[in-house]
Amino acid sequence: ANATARHDVVLWARDADQARDMQSRRENTRYLAGFALPQALRIASGDVGAVAQDRELLVVATPMAGLREMLVALAQSNAPVAWLCKGFEAREDGPGLLGHEVQQQVAPGLAAGVLTGPSFAQEVARGQPTALVAASARPEVRQALVETFHGPQLRVYANDDVAGAEVGGAVKNVLAIATGLCDGLSLGLNARAALVTRGLAEMTRLGIALGGRAETFMGLSGLGDLVLTATGDLSRNRRVGLLLAQGQSLDQALAELGHVAEGVYCARTVVKRAAQLGIEMPIAEAVAAVLEGRLQPRQAVARLMQRDPTPESS
Ligand SMILES: NC(=O)c1ccc[n+]([C@@H]2O[C@H](COP(=O)([O-])OP(=O)(O)OC[C@H]3O[C@@H](n4cnc5c(N)ncnc54)[C@H](O)[C@@H]3O)[C@@H](O)[C@H]2O)c1
Ligand SMILES: O=P(O)(O)OC[C@H](O)CO
DSSP states (O other), rough: HHHHHHHHOOOOSHHHHHHHHHHHTTTTTTEEEEEEEOTTOEEEOOOOHHTTOOOOEEESOOOOHHHHHHHHHTTSSSSOEEEEOSSOOOOOTOOOOHHHHHHHHHHHTTTTEEEEESHHHHHHHHOOOOOOOOOOSSSSHHHHHHHHOSSSSEEEEEESHHHHHHHHHHHHHHHHHHHHHHHHHOOHHHHHHHHHHHHHHHHHHHHTTOOOOOGGGIIIIIIHHHHHHHOOOHHHHHHHHHHHHOOOOHHHHHHHOOOOOHHEEEHHHHHHHHTTTTTTHHHHHHHHHHHTTOOOOHHHHHHHHOOOOTTTTT
């Protein structure tokens, strides 16, 4: 609403039927039911390059799996491009890249960044107070995001630490699956606090190794989004953990969700990239093992608790 009040906004959808449905109902009944789309919002489908031409700012709101394709399509754009995706790219044969690494590969000339931080879509759509991070190495991208989205309901903080902001957004999804498992098994509030805190240590270790700054992980895109997603029942990632703990299979849990849960797709990638860098991530490893069916949730907990003692700062 902040953006549509001040700008001419076009929503592009890859599925023409979905675009027609949103146009006729003025609602996204499949992905965000119950929220009227602002009257001023225009809806389009078809050639995304043509729709993107002459726009002031382009925002990619696909899952991580669609980011590469979108950046290729937008590679010649003169306007700043930002994505909302939170994950590592999880292609079978790929190295598991963060969004800015994908962009460097396929569209290095773009002025690009990420808009991230603790933000359940339903609460943003309701206009409930929310604070985000606009992260980019390019000041014009940070400025475009702040100018477009900052308003009475939404505070947007600028940060030039893209790697840190992206690692926070990706790893918190894996950790939210862990806390969902923990709460689904009724392990208690002590256990959840331990998971969040030790998870933050894992996120920070990996993030620093990938070029992020330590203080970023104590900010909105790190601790902030971790607290929200690990404890808030609106989280799809947390719900996957809860459903697995109730004995559902991963396929059943994902079918019940009907939306992307990025932690499911990138848990293995997180562990793989950490291992390449010699970083220990026992919680992420336990989540990956449960998702792959190699451990039952209770076995994963036992394995975490039976680890040798280590100094807290490690
Ligand atoms: N929903 C939230 O509260 C929220 C908040 C912040 C960030 N995010 C992040 O935003 C990203 C998208 O999440 P979501 O909640 O919108 O997911 P979703 O599953 O609810 O919706 C995904 C949308 O992307 C479209 N899509 C899927 N693959 C595509 C592709 N290859 N090309 C074009 N469109 C494609 C789908 O048709 C659908 O409209 C994720 O990375 C998520 O982590 C979500
Ligand atoms: O529903 P989730 O678990 O994908 O989380 C949504 C947002 O990333 C929360 O900031």
